Amino acid sequence: MNKLTSLISGAILLFIYLLVQLLERQGILLAYHVQILSLCCINIILVVSLNLINGFTGQFSIGHAGFFAIGAYASAYLTVTWQVPFIFAIICGGILAGIAGLAVGLPALRLRGDYLAIATLGFGEIIRVIILNTDAVGGARGFSGIPKYTTFGLAYLTAIITVVVIRNFVNSDYGRACLAVREDEIAAESLGVNSTYFKVLAFTIGAFFAGAAGTLFSHYLQYMAPTPSQIGFVKSIDILIMLVLGGLGSITGSVIAAIVLTVIPELLRGFAEYRMIIYPILLILVMLYRPSGLLAGQEFSLASLAQLFKGAKAHGNHS
Amino acid sequence: MAWHIIALQQLINGLALGSVYALIALGYTMVYGIIRLINFAHGDIYMLGAYFGFYAITMLKLPLVPAMIVSMAAAAVVGVLLERIAYKPLRNSSRIAVLITAIGASLLLQSTAQLVFGASFKPFPQAMAFRRIQLGPVFMTNRQLLIFGVAVLLMVILHVIVQYTKLGKAMRAVSMDKEAALLMGINVDRIISATFAIGSALAAAAGILVGMYYNRIDPYMGMMPGLKAFVAAVLGGIGVVPGAVLGGLLMGVAENMVVTLGSSTLRDAVAFAILIVVLLFRPNGLLGKKGIEKV
Numbered sequence: 001m002n003k004l005t006s007l008i009s010g011a012i013l014l015f016i017y018l019l020v021q022l023l024e025r026q027g028i029l030l031a032y033h034v035q036i037l038s039l040c041c042i043n044i045i046l047v048v049s050l051n052l053i054n055g056f057t058g059q060f061s062i063g064h065a066g067f068f069a070i071g072a073y074a075s076a077y078l079t080v081t082w083q084v085p086f087i088f089a090i091i092c093g094g095i096l097a098g099i100a101g102l103a104v105g106l107p108a109l110r111l112r113g114d115y116l117a118i119a120t121l122g123f124g125e126i127i128r129v130i131i132l133n134t135d136a137v138g139g140a141r142g143f144s145g146i147p148k149y150t151t152f153g154l155a156y157l158t159a160i161i162t163v164v165v166i167r168n169f170v171n172s173d174y175g176r177a178c179l180a181v182r183e184d185e186i187a188a189e190s191l192g193v194n195s196t197y198f199k200v201l202a203f204t205i206g207a208f209f210a211g212a213a214g215t216l217f218s219h220y221l222q223y224m225a226p227t228p229s230q231i232g233f234v235k236s237i238d239i240l241i242m243l244v245l246g247g248l249g250s251i252t253g254s255v256i257a258a259i260v261l262t263v264i265p266e267l268l269r270g271f272a273e274y275r276m277i278i279y280p281i282l283l284i285l286v287m288l289y290r291p292s293g294l295l296a297g298q299e300f301s302l303a304s305l306a307q308l309f310k311g312a313k314a315h316g317n318h319s
Numbered sequence: 320m321a322w323h324i325i326a327l328q329q330l331i332n333g334l335a336l337g338s339v340y341a342l343i344a345l346g347y348t349m350v351y352g353i354i355r356l357i358n359f360a361h362g363d364i365y366m367l368g369a370y371f372g373f374y375a376i377t378m379l380k381l382p383l384v385p386a387m388i389v390s391m392a393a394a395a396v397v398g399v400l401l402e403r404i405a406y407k408p409l410r411n412s413s414r415i416a417v418l419i420t421a422i423g424a425s426l427l428l429q430s431t432a433q434l435v436f437g438a439s440f441k442p443f444p445q446a447m448a449f450r451r452i453q454l455g456p457v458f459m460t461n462r463q464l465l466i467f468g469v470a471v472l473l474m475v476i477l478h479v480i481v482q483y484t485k486l487g488k489a490m491r492a493v494s495m496d497k498e499a500a501l502l503m504g505i506n507v508d509r510i511i512s513a514t515f516a517i518g519s520a521l522a523a524a525a526g527i528l529v530g531m532y533y534n535r536i537d538p539y540m541g542m543m544p545g546l547k548a549f550v551a552a553v554l555g556g557i558g559v560v561p562g563a564v565l566g567g568l569l570m571g572v573a574e575n576m577v578v579t580l581g582s583s584t585l586r587d588a589v590a591f592a593i594l595i596v597v598l599l600f601r602p603n604g605l606l607g608k609k610g611i612e613k614v
Binding site: 058060062107108110111113114115117118119121122123125126129130132133140237240244248273274276277279280281283284287288291 | 355357405408409412413414415416417418419420422423424425426427429430431433434546549550553584585587588590591592594595598599602
């Protein structure tokens with residue numbers, strides 16, 4: 001069963017990729033559409049990795065753009081200055097962001113709730129100000145001339161890897177420990193879960209993927225500007241909105257929200273000025289009526305779909 | 320100029336800026352003290368206050384002081400509405416839900432302001448001519464004096480309200496123990512609204528003062544000062560009223576010192592560096608009481 005569903009999932013994912021390639025060849029999908037699809041993939045990586053920190057481990061971080069920025073700038077510096085291979089740059093971007101996550105996480109995760117949120121926000125802003133003051137990466141002028149290495153296929157593949165890794169992490173012993181920390185830190189501690197270890201671990205993994213997303217992003221747009229909306233807290237809050245609307249603790253929700261909230265603004269270009277009015281209202285309404293997000297804690301998978309078809313005969317919960 | 324004169328001059332500039340942070344921080348700290356909520360939208364109330372003042376002066380042709388009172392009243396209404404609509408229904412939800420709502424409220428106020436008032440900045444009308452007041456080797460502008468004077472006046476009024484009136488007593492009671500206050504016949508909802516009203520009014524006053532000081536206002540002006548004032552509140556000990564004043568002043572001075580010593584773009588990083596250091600070494604703030612964590 002398990003092997004079969006992974007095989008089918010793999011086939012479907014491959015089919016989507018080939019379909020996009022085919023439609024692009026035929027000229028049905030324009031470069032603009034492919035760009036949106038690639039941005040969807042990058043946002044999926046960001047939202048799913050933030051979900052590991054916020055949704056599954058319950059540590060409220062709003063500085064995700066900081067790790068994104070580290071990945072974006074560090075990798076761009078590597079490819080521009082030392083012409084390193086792109087795959088290597090992605091991994092380096094991720095690792096550097098992960099190290100930053102570790103360095104921030106160790107002290108900051110001693111804080112809770114509101115304080116942690118503000119500390120991570122502050123960290124994100126510090127990163128932005130440092131980039132703004134670093135001439136080697138363009139400073140306030142922005143970093144231009146980044147080679148265009150990111151393709152849709154690469155972004156797509158990275159997104160799939162992210163989802164698979166984080167899903168497997170969440171379903172492993174480590175993931176259980178993270179969930180325990182989220183539900184009740186003191187109870188988890190008393191059962192022998194080293195809560196600091198798991199919090200920092202989740203934070204580091206999340207930061208790693210955010211860095212990888214940053215690498216893909218900077219090598220897609222070929223230009224990075226140290227503005228709040230690209231690498232500052234506006235970006236962090238954008239990611240957070242996607243996460244919250246999709247549902248804390250639901251990877252499916254994150255993926256859907258990342259796609260929908262990337263595509264809708266493009267469709268509604270004409271109403272761009274209303275976007276930032278509609279988003280916050282949605283955010284408040286979701287918090288008022290369904291505080292855990294639209295798909296909180298629920299997952300879609302082929303196995304659960306099969307379960308659904310089997311109907312009454314099924315027993316046990318596979319989701 | 321000798322370095323100590325520069326330092327003294329920056330101290331004066333810092334105190335003027337710091338008193339604005341202190342005014343905003345007071346709103347954060349009072350609200351946090353009473354309902355344990357970081358009111359992210361507080362910085363945007365400060366922005367709205369600046370706009371209300373702007374329109375009171377330009378359209379209603381009011382002089383500065385009445386304009387400030389009108390703006391403070393209008394901001395107080397916005398603050399209370401915000402609390403009633405967005406925060407009150409969530410009073411028993413998880414802290415994260417409330418925090419997300421507060422972020423949403425902040426974005427909403429910001430983008431609404433952008434739509435209504437326009438995205439570009441507006442020059443703030445000058446209610447008084449620019450003058451320098453020489454104080455020995457250093458000087459102070461009359462605007463700085465005004466900022467400092469108004470801020471101190473408002474803080475004194477706040478102190479009197481909190482310490483010597485029935486409302487203040489009720490506020491302190493609610494912040495100590497909400498349930499017990501309710502049992503003593505205090506209308507907790509009304510006290511929370513009053514807290515929001517007072518905090519918002521102080522923020523509006525700060526908005527007008529800053530508008531005059533920097534000569535310009537824009538829909539995003541609330542973001543950074545809002546965050547910095549929050550840091551100031553944490554630095555002084557969140558929930559402690561004198562702490563907010565101390566934190567605000569220290570923050571203003573620290574920021575000005577950094578600008579003098581190094582680059583002016585680093586000023587935004589200082590606040591957050593202070594925050595992280597404070598949270599690590601003295602999480603209750605300079606004047607905060609030590610809390611015991613209960614299971």
